[in-house]
Amino acid sequence: MDIGYLDIVVAPWGSLRKCCVRRENFNYLSGKIDFRSRLLILTLIFFLIVPFLLSAQSFKPENPIQFKIKNAGITVDGLISDWEVMVDFDPKKLTQSSIRGKANPESIQTGIKLRDKHLHGREYFHIEKFSFISLESKSFRSKGKNAFIGIFELQIRGVKREIEIPFTLSQTGKQQMFKGEFTIDRLDYGLGEKSLVLSDEVRVVVEF
Amino acid sequence: MKIKEWLSRLPLWLYGCMLLPLLAFGLSKQDASYFSFSDIPRIWTDEAMKDWELPNSNPEYSAQPVSEEFYYNLPERVIYKTYPVYHPDHEPEGYWEWLHEQEAEIVLDESKLLTEEDYIKAGELLFDYPIDTLGAVISTKHVRNIDFYTATEMPLTPEGIMPFAQWVVAGKGKVYLGNLSCAMCHTRVMDDGSLLKGAQGNWPGDKAFAFALETDGASERAIQNITSFLFASPFAEGDPHGKLLAAGKEAILEAYRAVPEGAFGRQGTSILFPPQAPNLIGVKDRKYLDHGGLGQHRNIEDMMRYISMNQALDFLNFYGDYNPIGLTKERLNSGEPIFFPGTYDRHSDAQLYALAKYIYSLSPPKNPNKPSELSESGKIIFAEQGCVTCHTPPLFTNNKLTPTDGFEVPDAHYDKYDIFGISVGTDPGYTMKTRRGTGYYKVPSLLGLWYRGPFLHDASLANLEDLFDSARLKDDYVPTAFKPHDVKTKAVKGHEFGMELNEMDKKALIAYLLTL
Structure with missing residues (x-):
């Protein structure tokens, strides 16, 4: 899409x-x-x-966004496959660099179709009203060789929150590969409600 | 005089000390809490009745109950002593004659209900007490006929007692068969013959009713009328009950016979889409009552309202301008009594309170299925398959309502009710085409599956194995429990979880479910 x-x-x-x-x-x-x-x-x-x-072409990464959440003690793996990212990142010019991503929550897959449908609904991503998830960099700082920390604004369901994402960069020629991992509290974004079995924390892995 | 003088000289702090035992031990007995009549809620108020029930799936036809004034003008029920009904071959010699020699005995005196235990005990009495002696379902001649038991495959206790009805003695020689107790639908004769009160009952009520209509030689018109009173919902799309009535006597009787034990066409529901008889054990933790979640269950008052409404007062409801027993609003409010089973009197609020307390006190029997290696692996599969999302431990329900296919959830419902916004695709008939239909099904609790069945809201599957059998999704499937009277095969659609598991994993999952 x-x-x-x-x-x-x-x-x-x-x-x-x-x-x-x-x-x-x-x-x-x-x-x-x-x-x-x-x-x-x-x-x-x-x-x-x-x-x-x-330097700032938008492209669709090959790897989907991955997330993990514990449900009744079992780790559920999920993917969001439809997403795009626009990168203008120069490790030597961090103040002028930017990374922006936009994902389509309709492409979520957790291995159970009905669960995916439920995630589309208003209790979770409410895709009829909120058709995208966005991530936009605010600033970067270096954290050692090829390691960085970015402050991003993550928007889900219209809720915007600043989050810190540590990520690595591996560069081969002109090709840049980024990998970042972060954890969010799904309740901060109105994703579902407090649950006895479903963890609040969601681990997200982004690679492109 | 001296004592008075001596007392007056005692220091004030000593009087304070005399109160200490009261502070330490309270004003009541330690092992009992006392009630007064002022603690009993007044449940049928116009204000409370306004939005206690969910609207009908077709909101123009949402139920309009009788007014507070009408309700409290109904006389309160007197509770007489009841006696067991035996299969004729098991009836003790001389029992029938002995019954006719008995005097009426009033067994419930509300003024003597003081403690929680008193109320629970009285509640059990009321649970077993039939509210009808007019022959609403079956009558004396049926239960004294041996063929009745054969035709209905009636479950009996080892003593030969048929536990779903009772003899009511209202005076010497006045022995009536009592129908419509809570126990009628919510008592299960277990495989060992023991009785499990509050469980999904196994009263073959619709088969029994078909037997009664047939052996009484009821006319086609009479059968159409009573079936219309019970189930007609002419406002439902396609009017399936109207079509059943038009199909004539034999088709209607077949429809009654098609309802298996464990399901029952209660008034306002359907014999075309019969509801599974609900398990009341653990109901205190459920937020909605009825398969469609018709009644909200926020507190004990709601439970009391539900009992009162469900014990036939919904025959007096108006659905738009439609009343199931053909009343007009003028006739209803004329002050003249309405002699229709369950509608001419009512339980007192204290009786309802006692009943609710008893129902809340029901606890499950000891589960013979102990956790094993197999069931423990089933527990993991239960989590992996995402069952926990809806059937969330420890209640094994998330206590939410799922919209059925074809029902669009109004925005306002999301704020008002607990909505789980997707359909699992089960048969929409009950909740879209009956007087009790809301457009939703409540997520059922899986607790006590080992002593229950048949399964699904329409009791269409006899075994848990059937639930995970993908063959049930095909049109050539023969449902293992409820199958509509006019088809040979029918797909049992929806709730398509766990079907792709291998046989071993299915066994493990079922082993786990049976431990709950």
């Missing part, structure tokens, strides 16, 4: 194009900027955008 993340990628194009059009309109109306100047502006814009696009 298309979860609309591309809009976020396309948005800068759109806004810049509007900007260009406004400039061009201005040119045509005033007639004060010559062809060379216009070419220069466009070239500048091109070189400003391209690096951003190259």
